[in-house]
Structure formats: structure tokens, C-alpha cells
Amino acid sequence: GLRREVAALRAASEGALRHLSVVRYDAFGDVGGHLSWSVALLDDAGDGVVLTSIHGRSEARTYAKTISAWSSDGPLSPEEEEAVTHARG
Secondary structure, eight states: OHHHHHHHHHHHHTTSOOEEEEEEEOSSTTOOSSOEEEEEEEOTTSOEEEEEEEEOSSOEEEEEEEEBTTBOSSOOOHHHHHHHHHHHO
């Protein structure tokens, strides 16, 4: 019975976003305080998303990029790559 419960719990948690990492940085030389950030939210298979917020003096922009098997179809910034690498462990 216990083995079945453990197997069921493992199966239920496979899609959980358990690999998380946040990278904070200064996107522009004239803006300090590490207000820009990238966060990787991934499951055990390396599937999920990287969210990035770039803060400037007069505006902020937010991006979302899909991650599949620990990589992206499109280009990732160095900070986004770092977030995925740290999330992977």
C-alpha cells in the first residue's frame, strides 16, 4: 500500500514547478539597485517558463519565454540562461 501511495505522489508531482531561480541585475548602466530580474520556473523535465522584467529610468518591460527540456527555441539573454542553469542545479 505504501509503495502505491509513494508512486501516486511521484506521478502527481511530476508537473510541479519545483526548480526555481531568480537572477537580479542592473540592465542599464545608469539605473542601479538590481531592479531588473529573470526568474526560471521549471518542472523535473526542464519544462516551464522564464519571466524577465527589465527596468529602466522611465519604463519597465516584461517578457515570458517558454522552456522545454532545459532549453528555449528562441535566444535567451545571459541572465535568463543563468536563471535556467541555477534552477537546474
